[in-house]
Amino acid sequence: MALAGRKVLLLAADLFEDMELLYPLYRLREEDVAVTVAGLDDHPVMGKKGHGPVLMDTVVDQVTAQEFDGLVIPGGYAPDKLRRSAAVLGLVRDFDEAGKPVAFICHAGWVPISAKILKGRRATSVAAIRDDMVNAGTDWVDEATVVDGNLISARTPDDLGPWMKALLQALDSAR
Secondary structure, eight states: OOOTTOEEEEEEOTTBOHHHHHHHHHHHHHTTOEEEEEESSSSOBOBTTSOOOBOOSEEGGGOOGGGOSEEEEOOBSHHHHHTTOHHHHHHHHHHHHTTOOEEEEGGGGHHHHHTTOOTTOEEOOOGGGHHHHHHTTOEEOOOSEEEETTEEEESSGGGHHHHHHHHHHHHHHTO
16 A cells, blocks of 8 residues: 555554554555644643544644544544534534545544534444434444544444554555
């Protein structure tokens, strides 16, 4: 896979699920993808298991979907903070409307729910937010990774491998 030149925006907030941010960050960089970490402000963030600090490259209200080829939203408690940001929700909608990959895992399903992009779409998440996903109109399935068009979802850190493979394939085929 030749992904050099590809750019991915990775959203971050305090109490992210450690592996769900760190694994995509380093796995994408390993494929020569330029990853930009964006937060709600410019303060470093910490994972819920203590990994970090993760430094911000920028803040969400200073970037646009047009600058990137894909979006990654890690889970943990961070999505509950991210989904309250109008800038984050606007970015998610813009990525989706442009047909660019939107990859989310675990509790990160809350962000596309709040962005109102899941109605009629097929996706998965951690079982704890299944009702939220279904109530948002999602065709929720219990599978490791679900790809529905540009949406790439996964359940838990156990699914990081197939989730990242699906994202890498999407970034490659979008050429």
